[in-house]
Amino acid sequence: MRLKKLLSVSLAATLALGLLAGCNGSKAADPEQEKVLRIGVLYGSYDDSYFRQQYTDVYEFTHQNVRIEVVPAIDQSQYRYQDNSQPYVQPDYLDNMKKIMTGSNPVDVVVTDTSVLNQLIKENMVKQLDPLIQEDKFDTSDYVPAVIDGIKDLGEGSLYALTPSFSSSALYYNKKMFTDAGVEPPTDNMTWDDVFNLARRVAKGEGKDRVYGFSFNRYVGNDPFWDMQYSYVNSLQLKTYDDKAETMTVNTPQWTKVWETISKLSKDKVIPDNTSNPMDGSDWSSISSDLFLSGKVAMTIGESYYINEISDANNNASKIKNFKPVDWDVVTLPSHPEKPGVGGNIWLSNTFAINSAAPNADTAWDFIKFINGEDWAKLKSRSNSYEMLARKSYIKPKSGLDYNIQAFYLLKPTPPNDPKQDKLMSEKPGLYSVTDSGRKFFQEVLENKKTPAEALKEWEEKGNKMLQEIKNNPKTQFQEDGTPFVPQEGAAADGTIIKG
Structure with a gap:
């Protein structure tokens, strides 16, 4: 009986190998x-x-x-x-x-x-x-x-x-939030303005009880400046500076419209900002740090594998303090009217x-x-x-x-970045600081200290000075206050000499 079983297993294995080889058109192996x-x-x-x-x-x-x-x-x-x-x-x-x-x-x-x-x-x-x-x-x-x-x-x-x-991402939404608000949920092929209008209608509450209508990502501690860069600005293919990294390109009507739109959403508490943190240090958990799972946002952008995280949380709801299973679905990411049907991440x-x-x-x-x-x-x-x-x-x-x-x-999908831009970033490491310097000016818009047009003009002026420093020496980098410096060979970026 034992021999019969062994023969059966061997025959099955042989047939399986033959099937795999046959399905893929491979020839018998020849060790020589x-x-x-x-x-x-x-x-x-x-x-x-x-x-x-x-x-x-x-x-x-x-x-x-x-x-x-x-x-x-x-x-x-x-x-x-x-x-x-x-x-x-x-x-x-x-x-x-x-x-x-x-x-x-x-x-x-x-x-x-x-x-x-x-x-x-x-x-x-x-x-x-x-x-x-x-x-x-x-x-x-x-x-x-x-x-x-x-x-x-x-x-x-x-x-x-x-x-x-x-890999891909889509717009996740909380069905119950829309039902409770009496608002029709999002659908495929909506524009960004469509989604933002829905977000305004479902946002509610004050302070720590605030529920936001939309978030560019699901994580607590959002940064509106960088969030809009990845999903909103990129799909418009707006550039911060020209292809040679010599001149800023942000002082335009299109950039102004972007900053007007996103800053108003942030100031109206339709989207969270970097001060929107409903937790203190003792409350942190995988649920509380997730705006969508914790019920703090009605719509968010998430990757396809986020489904696994939602499913896992829902399946373990009875073990999670103050958590109710999320009734959810997904629709396509919104697109810009200028580029209909384009914008898939x-x-x-x-x-x-x-x-x-x-x-x-x-x-x-x-x-x-x-x-x-x-x-x-x-x-x-x-x-x-x-x-x-x-x-x-x-x-x-x-x-x-x-x-x-x-x-x-x-x-x-949005067309990929030109690898020449990646090469520029490698050759001129200070370019990241040129883009990041816009955060200060956008924050001034959020604080009502400047209009978007004024802030973008100042970003253009500041950025052009930084680009000129980089043009004079491609190795130029910048401290947090914008002061330029060139790391010495054999020294760290902070000037520390590297021994050996």
């Missing part, structure tokens, strides 16, 4: 023809187990004549040993990726975000995939349109990469492309097909990932829940 597939990633360390578990283990298991090497463009292990007195220098992701794509032993596959991918496409460093897709009749019709179109936009209508998953952090100089281009394409195929999506749909699958057929609501899951992928 082992191939090495080198995959370049933006950053990594001595431990690449997470990346392997996510993307490569199953492929190696079903393609046993292929051995995969993961090659990070930036080895983050180095930061474990960095002296804390040394100033942090932003690495140049693009240049580091290009280094591992060239030379005597270039990587075959490139895994990167859309910002770096965009520049690699412009420099003809990755292969166009459309001919390979057509030749192999690889089906992309099931892809989320916002994902596939977002990648096509980078290649001016052509595909240079594919991604098996994506979709992040494609792992796009897979083929190096134009790949020694093993055929194997690279076989791997990309595999992890972007239906079998891989079906397998991954059973796990509770932080990302959503790019194939629509396998995007399902979390087990036991019913919500508008399409809200996470209906909108077209």
Whole structure:
């Protein structure tokens, strides 16, 4: 009997392996023809187990004549040993990726975000995939349109990469708050003004009992200046300074309108500001620090994985002091009338492309097909990932829940930042301070000390002076009061000399 069971298990395992190999079109392994597939990633360390578990283990298991090497463009292990007195220098992701794509032993596959991918496409460093897709009749019709179109936009209508998953965000809302206020809840494809008008109608209460209508994020201690930068300003693609980082571009009617809109919402207590903290130090918890879960805001922007946190809290409601389960749903993020249907916060952090100089281009394409195929999506749909699958057929609501899951992928994503801007930030570290200096002027608007137009004009003047300092010396940085300084070589940003 025992022998019979062993034979049955062995036969089942053999059939399963055969099925996996058959589904993915791989040939029988030939140890004498082992191939090495080198995959370049933006950053990594001595431990690449997470990346392997996510993307490569199953492929190696079903393609046993292929051995995969993961090659990070930036080895983050180095930061474990960095002296804390040394100033942090932003690495140049693009240049580091290009280094591992060239030379005597270039990587075959490139895994990167859309910002770096965009520049690699412009420099003809990755292969166009459309001919390979057509030749192999690889089906992309099931892809989320916002994902596939977002990648096509980078290649001016052509595909240079594919991604098996994506991250996204949507507008979460508390159903009960809208019902109690007698206000119709938000819907898909609303404008920002539509959402702000709803927020005014459901906001209520005073002091610590204040319930806000909307928040750009769910965390206590919001900063309206930076909050509006990420979700509101970025979708308009407004810039703080020009492409050469020489002249400020904030003293315009469009910037004025943005500051007028957001400052009024803050002053009217429709959205929380950095003084809106309903807790004292003794009250902190994962619920009280969350404006949405604690019932302090009717609508907020949240990532797709926030669903897991809400579900977990609701399932454990009986164990949480003063907490009632939240009845919620989601709709698409609002968009600006100037850019209808655009503004989805979709992040494609792992796009897979083929190096134009790949020694093993055929194997690279076989791997990309595999992890972007239906079998891989079906397998991954059973796990509770932080990302959503790019194939629509396998995007399902979390087990036991019913919500508008399409809200996470209906909108077209905001175009990615130009990697040249990232390069500027790396070469000129003081640019962050130029943007951050706007916080002081926006705060003066909130305190009714200046009008938005006056504050933006002063930000322009202050920023231009800072940009001139940076132009004179790209290494210039700024103290909190705006005083410029240039860190000496071998010194920390505060002037401390680094020994050794």
